[in-house]
Amino acid sequence: MLTKIENLSEYFLAYEKSIANPETFWERVANQFFWRKKWDRVVDYDFEKAEVKWFENAKLNITENMLERHLYTIGDKPAIIWEPNDPKEAGITLTYQQLFEKVCEFSNVLLNNGVKKGDRVIIYMPMIPEAAIAMMACARVGAVHSVVFAGFSSSALADRIINCEAKVVLTSDGNFRGAKSIPVKAVVDEALEKCTTIEKVIVVERTKTEVTMQAGRDLWWHEETAKAEKTHKAEVMDSEDMLFILYTSGSTGQPKGVVHTTGGYMVYTQFSFQNVFQYNSDDVYWCTADVGWITGHSYIVYGPLLAGATTVMFEGVPTYPDAGRFWEIIDKYQVNQFYTAPTAIRALQAYGLDPVLPYKLDSLKVLGSVGEPINEEAWHWYHDHIGKGKCPIVDTWWQTETGGIMISPLAGLTPTKPAYATLPLPGIRPVIVDAEGNELKGNGVEGNLCINFPWPSMIRTTYGDHQRCIDTYFSTYKGMYFTGDGVRRDEDGYYRIMGRVDDVINVSGHRMGTAEVENAINEHPLVVESAVVGYPHDIKGQGIYAYVICDAEGRTEGSLKEEIKATVNKIIGPIAKPDKIQLVTGLPKTRSGKIMRRILRKVAENDTSSLGDTSTLLNPEVVEEIIKGAQ
Numbered sequence: 001m002l003t004k005i006e007n008l009s010e011y012f013l014a015y016e017k018s019i020a021n022p023e024t025f026w027e028r029v030a031n032q033f034f035w036r037k038k039w040d041r042v043v044d045y046d047f048e049k050a051e052v053k054w055f056e057n058a059k060l061n062i063t064e065n066m067l068e069r070h071l072y073t074i075g076d077k078p079a080i081i082w083e084p085n086d087p088k089e090a091g092i093t094l095t096y097q098q099l100f101e102k103v104c105e106f107s108n109v110l111l112n113n114g115v116k117k118g119d120r121v122i123i124y125m126p127m128i129p130e131a132a133i134a135m136m137a138c139a140r141v142g143a144v145h146s147v148v149f150a151g152f153s154s155s156a157l158a159d160r161i162i163n164c165e166a167k168v169v170l171t172s173d174g175n176f177r178g179a180k181s182i183p184v185k186a187v188v189d190e191a192l193e194k195c196t197t198i199e200k201v202i203v204v205e206r207t208k209t210e211v212t213m214q215a216g217r218d219l220w221w222h223e224e225t226a227k228a229e230k231t232h233k234a235e236v237m238d239s240e241d242m243l244f245i246l247y248t249s250g251s252t253g254q255p256k257g258v259v260h261t262t263g264g265y266m267v268y269t270q271f272s273f274q275n276v277f278q279y280n281s282d283d284v285y286w287c288t289a290d291v292g293w294i295t296g297h298s299y300i301v302y303g304p305l306l307a308g309a310t311t312v313m314f315e316g317v318p319t320y321p322d323a324g325r326f327w328e329i330i331d332k333y334q335v336n337q338f339y340t341a342p343t344a345i346r347a348l349q350a351y352g353l354d355p356v357l358p359y360k361l362d363s364l365k366v367l368g369s370v371g372e373p374i375n376e377e378a379w380h381w382y383h384d385h386i387g388k389g390k391c392p393i394v395d396t397w398w399q400t401e402t403g404g405i406m407i408s409p410l411a412g413l414t415p416t417k418p419a420y421a422t423l424p425l426p427g428i429r430p431v432i433v434d435a436e437g438n439e440l441k442g443n444g445v446e447g448n449l450c451i452n453f454p455w456p457s458m459i460r461t462t463y464g465d466h467q468r469c470i471d472t473y474f475s476t477y478k479g480m481y482f483t484g485d486g487v488r489r490d491e492d493g494y495y496r497i498m499g500r501v502d503d504v505i506n507v508s509g510h511r512m513g514t515a516e517v518e519n520a521i522n523e524h525p526l527v528v529e530s531a532v533v534g535y536p537h538d539i540k541g542q543g544i545y546a547y548v549i550c551d552a553e554g555r556t557e558g559s560l561k562e563e564i565k566a567t568v569n570k571i572i573g574p575i576a577k578p579d580k581i582q583l584v585t586g587l588p589k590t591r592s593g594k595i596m597r598r599i600l601r602k603v604a605e606n607d608t609s610s611l612g613d614t615s616t617l618l619n620p621e622v623v624e625e626i627i628k629g630a631q
């Protein structure tokens with residue numbers, strides 16, 4: 001198997017080599033892939049301009065590395081095991097050979113519908129095998145996919161379609177989520193009223209919900225695949241050709257389209273997958289993320305399939321039909337590596353041990369965590385009751401922008417410590433800086449987390465606005481990529497992520513810009529102004545607390561709050577709905593008119609003992625009112 005690190009001293013050696021000579025290190029890893037043509041240069045970069053190139057002028061198709069590369073050796077091995085929402089419905093297993101055929105077939109469907117290399121294709125789908133097939137078929141014909149989480153509203157979907165000028169939408173009639181069936185195609189129809197670039201919509205029949213099909217635009221997936229040729233020769237792509245765009249929230253304005261390219265992303269996702277999870281060839285691996293997030297891209301689809309792994313894909317939710325569902329699935333498929341989010345662990349922990357006890361969970365070897373800091377209590381519960389004290393936990397820190405896992409234990413190799421992401425992967429050079437950008441060297445330091453050397457799967461640009469990429473990630477600290485996270489390096493040199501230091505909040509592992517939620521709240525016609533902050537939430541990690549100034553116009557407080565929540569739901573989606581809304585007559589502002597969020601955060605955290613100096617405020621009197629009315 002490709003460059004797998006097998007013990008701790010090998011890790012330290014690999015790390016040292018990757019720093020001393022990154023080109024030789026990554027060349028060795030990259031050499032084990034199938035390239036149509038190899039590179040002229042391994043890496044070239046200029047962080048001032050946010051320009052990064054890996055494997056320059058190399059040619060490849062990533063799907064040849066996920067499919068053809070495996071066919072002779074493991075063609076009959078399950079590639080994807082799909083578990084439906086309803087445990088009574090039969091699942092689907094696709095071997096590498098079968099997956100290859102489906103991807104080829106759908107590649108032809110895309111070509112038949114006018115999709116060309118470089119075109120953008122939106123994937124707005126539930127967790128069904130077709131979502132993974134769609135991603136791979138796009139990559140195979142050289143189209144750029146942009147998966148939009150199916151929980152986003154029509155307006156959020158429309159914004160993304162407009163931003164990337166997509167040509168085609170791939171979707172489904174509906175989405176089974178627990179006891180509910182959610183209309184999906186209807187949301188697409190509504191979004192498309194505002195979009196002018198979409199030529200075709202291809203719809204998977206999943207829930208048999210009634211849908212309207214617009215003649216000339218809307219097509220059924222099964223009808224198109226039935227007509228399509230079954231063989232397809234992959235398009236030859238440049239290493240730096242765009243592979244996908246994934247929209248993510250930042251501290252300002254609209255979500256930005258994070259762009260990942262082909263060669264480096266391929267090399268890094270497979271390398272990190274194999275090493276972090278210590279995947280062995282007969283293992284069954286399951287990541288519970290949704291393909292709408294980066295974790296689903298890199299560690300349900302690309303990383304595992306590049307590595308020739310068996311990857312489980314689950315359509316449903318952890319609590320349906322009961323809170324034992326995850327554990328039932330682990331036993332059913334004898335899952336060896338299980339990767340989930342702290343918010344899911346906390347939610348399931350709240351049900352106690354009864355839902356866990358009926359299951360053996362003895363196939364498990366490795367447990368993973370991603371998306372937010374894992375608190376010690378959840379870490380111990382996961383370790384003791386799910387891993388039965390024998391499975392290492394890999395607490396993996398990374399971001400949409402990093403493309404792959406950056407700081408994490410290698411399962412079973414790196415000694416773990418609860419709540420610590422531990423050590424950087426080979427090739428990753430974290431630096432900690434203070435507010436002025438001075439590097440804090442040595443151990444026992446805390447500050448802002450930056451990375452000062454490129455890695456293969458890093459962000460290349462923000463779609464359609466390169467300046468925004470420079471401003472957001474490469475301008476705060478000169479010559480470094482700034483992550484937006486705070487971090488502590490302890491006495492042993494272990495990293496502990498302390499959470500965001502910018503105006504981004506992390507709700508159930510989902511990134512949310514406070515400005516984005518405020519913009520949505522402000523769309524309500526009676527809202528004058530709003531300010532959103534995060535506060536500690538037992539299950540979600542952080543909850544959304546909104547302070548809103550509005551003109552009640554005879555409405556009750558309760559109905560106003562419901563209307564505001566509905567507005568956010570419509571503009572972004574249910575994940576952005578405020579948990580708490582406090583109606584206020586003013587917001588604490590500095591003399592220059594900036595909202596003092598520090599005060600609002602303290603009130604939301606119910607910690608008003610140390611508000612600091614409020615006398616410099618333009619309107620100190622509102623602070624008292626805000627404290628009194630706190631939720």
Ligand code: 6R9
Binds near residue numbers: 374485
């Ligand atoms: C992969 C993913 C990124 C932000 C990141 C950080 C937080 C992710 C974490 C973690 C502590 C971990 N985060 N993993 N914090 N420990 N193991 O989640 O990407 O959705 O872009 O979020 O999530 O704050 O900056 P993304």
